[in-house]
Amino acid sequence: MMQKQKYIVYGILILAVVTVTFISGCIRQEVTCNPPYIKVGTSCCLDQNNNSICDKDEKSIIQTPITGKIVENTTAVISEVIDGDTVKLQNGKTVRLLGINAPEKGQPYYEECTSRLRELIEGKEVILEKDVDDKDQ
Known part of the structure; x- marks a missing residue:
């Protein structure tokens, strides 16, 4: 009888250890990024000019397509974001x-x-670059 109680106690202890291990593995650790780094998803990336864009991604954003046309860029202040791809300018x-x-x-x-x-x-000054076509289809 004593042997059976011993196995039950060991079984409960093993079950408790496995449960605690499983639960602790499911808890998300919050990522903290110290300046000049910013949080993107579950990691940090460098943002030296403090514009909320990863420096490694800015190079692809700055590149402009070669169209054969000279297009003048203008600056404007974004007064409102309407949705994920449409904004209203200050004018x-x-x-x-x-x-x-x-x-x-x-x-x-x-x-x-x-x-x-x-x-x-929103609220920032941006550079506007025209497409070959002036209006959206």
Whole structure:
């Protein structure tokens, strides 16, 4: 009888250890990034110019397509982010961003896309670069 109780106690201890190990593995550790690093997903990336864009990603953003046309770039202040790919300028004009097709209202990830674009550019001065076509299709 004493032997059976011993096995039950050992079984409960082993079950407790396995349960605690399993639960502790499921707990997410919050990533903390110290400046000049910013949090992107579950990791940190370098942002030396403090514009909320990873430095490694800026190089691809700055590159412009070769169209054979000389297009003048202008600057403008973003007064409002309408959705994940459309903004309103301080002068009242509405501008759609090239190369971005964000979800529309009611679609999955609409709020996340719109919120992230607000964080990045709302209230900031940006450089506007025209496409070959002046209007969105």
